[in-house]
Amino acid sequence: MKRGMDAFSSSQVAALRISMAFLFLLPLAIKHYSKELWSNWKAAAGMGIFGNLLPAFLFTKAETMISSALTGMLNSLTPLFTLITGLVIFRVRVNVLQVIGIIVGLLATMGLLQIGKEADRGQEALIGGGLVILATIGYGFSVNIIKAKLGHLHAVSATLLALSIIGPLALVYLFSTDFVHVMQTHPDAWTSLGYVAILAIVGTALSVIVYNVLIRESGVIFAASVTYAIPIVAMMWGLFDGEHVTWMHAIFISLILSGVWMVNKK
Secondary structure (H helix, E strand, C coil): CCCHHHCCCHHHHHHHHHHHHHHHHHHHHHHHCCHHHHCCHHHHHHHHHHHHHHHHHHHHHHHCCCCHHHHHHHHHHHHHHHHHHHHHCCCCCCCHHHHHHHHHHHHHHHHHHHHHHHHCCCHHHHHHHHHHHHHHHHHHHHHHHHHHHCCCCCHHHHHHHHHHHHHHHHHHHHCCCCHHHHHHHCCCHHHHHHHHHHHHHHHHHHHHHHHHHHHHHHCHHHHHHHHHHHHHHHHHHHHHCCCCCCHHHHHHHHHHHHHHHHHHCC
């Protein structure tokens, strides 16, 4: 996302990510499209909108306000909001330790946001952090929708259906911007497009398929806990890219992951 925005706007990177993921999987439509598959369009729309479309725009906008390292750290909230949305919307049962884990995670998040406010861009950092939190709430909805409504579908079919609903919307939006002009005039356009292609194919199309399999086989909370690794990777890339990462970041992300561990304890 960060390198994609060397040439494109945040919204263009988001639209490109969804569009390219959709076009990458479109050749599989011949095998997977069917009347029975499209009967699941409402749930697939929820999965696509909350799990891909909205987070794509929220994350890229957040990247204009906070560091990519902090963005990745805040993404570790996904398991907590998966449990919260499951509790509120889908009536998932929780125990006392899980509630404590949620509280610990949210308090640690406030600490991370305060660091971002002091180290990044003041009040703007709080807004950027809030956008990432909204994206993780969307992930929580999407994960629960997949488990409750789409678990019977093949992972590729479910992913293709979701992207077939949101992909055309992203394409229409993309070409309503100055995307073509940027491609023709910006010296870094093709390089940025290459980075977004990696983001779209690896970070959306293929990863969503694998994620759907994980949700079906292991359950929503455990599947959402792949975010254990994300903040660690984000911190490493942030340091590599010269971003401001301190020991306080490590303390608060450790607290968030402790909350995630409590949520998954059973």
